[in-house]
Amino acid sequence: MSIIQVEHLTKDYGFGRGVFDVSFHVDKGEAFGFLGPNGAGKSTTIRHLMGFSNPDSGETRVFGKESFHKYNEILRSVGYIPGEIALPAGLTGWEFLRMMQSMQKHKDEKRLQDLLKLFELDPSGDTKRMSLGVKRKLAVVTAFMNDPEVLILDEPTSGLDPVMQDIFIDYLKNEKKRGKTILLSSHIFSEVDATCDRIAIIKDGKIVSDFVADDLRHASQKNYRVRFNSQNDYDRFISDNGVKDECKIIEQDHDEHSVVIATDDRYINRVIELLSGYSVCGFTHLKETLEDYFMKYYKEDKDFGGALQK
Ligand SMILES: Nc1ncnc2c1ncn2[C@@H]1O[C@H](COP(=O)(O)OP(=O)(O)O)[C@@H](O)[C@H]1O
Ligand SMILES: [Mg+2]
Structure with a gap:
């Protein structure tokens, strides 16, 4: 009880x-x-x-x-x-x-x-x-x-x-x-x-x-910021993206030559393998804090007119 x-x-x-x-x-x-x-x-x-x-x-x-x-x-x-x-x-x-x-x-x-x-x-x-x-x-x-x-x-x-x-x-x-x-x-x-x-x-x-x-x-779904060495690598990664199923681009920053990708721990080896085909100068795990999670709920809740309420 x-x-x-x-x-x-x-x-x-x-x-x-x-x-x-x-x-x-x-x-x-x-x-x-x-x-x-x-x-x-x-x-x-x-x-x-x-x-x-x-x-x-x-x-x-x-x-x-x-x-x-x-x-x-x-x-x-x-x-x-x-x-x-x-x-x-x-x-x-x-x-x-x-x-x-x-x-x-x-x-x-x-x-x-x-x-x-x-x-x-x-x-x-x-x-x-x-x-x-x-x-x-x-x-x-x-x-x-x-x-x-x-x-x-x-x-x-x-x-x-x-x-x-x-x-x-x-x-x-x-x-x-x-x-x-x-x-x-x-x-x-x-x-x-x-x-x-x-x-x-x-x-x-x-x-x-x-x-x-x-x-x-310890969520297995994680986001990473990937920064590319050149505009060319960045553009190539974006245009190749249609054929990748191990990760999804969720943010793009053209000026910084960087993207945020979402992936699952199960695919991390494949993601690293994939990235080895480009010239990468940064790879950072973006940790989701409780505050991020909370704000996401509040924001989505607003956007979808309360659809997330149980
Ligand atoms: N005795 C009461 N009479 C009328 N409205 C109340 C009363 N107690 C709380 N409320 C209203 O109910 C809502 C929830 O209040 P409350 O439980 O105090 O929130 P919290 O503790 O999360 O700040 C608020 O809109 C508050 O104004
Ligand atoms: Mg209170």
Whole structure:
């Protein structure tokens, strides 16, 4: 059984806003990235998972428990960092930490002290006077202090400075190594890329892609830039192209005498053999990053009027 389950979740706020038929699951020990820009529906989905809102249709479960009815049990056993941090008025940071500690299953004072040190947080002040960054740190320490098995993190690094963001990502990588189940929502490619095994892209409330991160890292379809020594070689390669089936020209740069070819790892020897018939001065693998992939989805989606949406 998956630890986190979202099944056909729909919440329609009208005017095309909300989430529509969103489904995904996160298995034990897996780190799942939920990637999308502002307004895509990440927080809405996560708020349903935490049981704060009742779906129009579909359902969400954590540990097999239906979220809306079992929100109390879920809140106690999950490390949750909300997208927007609203702290109760009239408390110091310490009072808030103690209150949250009393609601959770296990207490670990040593861990709390270590986290305060790591994230350089002094919780003695009034929560009302805290800057966004300090509030965020308080939420981070609160989510991790009792060493929960499941982490549900809604854009957890927003408001943190770049050094703290790095500390956070390193911490998260270590939690993953320790076998934690993680749901990380984000609009930052690098942090999702650094931590997640599986990634879903959400756009306008719908999941447009759900893939294994390593498939992208080790995709057998690859693009290479080939630069030719002379105009003659470049022209000859282009005009010969009709008879080649091991690669496809996807970009041409006449002034630079260069092309971008797409091929598959299976054909790489044949491509090298083919290129040996021309005078080549450059051959570079163009690595597709998560950002390229994401932008391609968004662009294609726009071009084809939503045809790629599932
Ligand atoms: N309580 C609400 N009432 C009305 N509209 C909402 C509510 N919550 C979210 N929305 C709308 O739903 C869409 C998705 O929002 P949200 O889940 O917060 O996106 P994200 O977290 O990805 O930035 C946005 O258009 C937002 O304005
Ligand atoms: Mg959000």
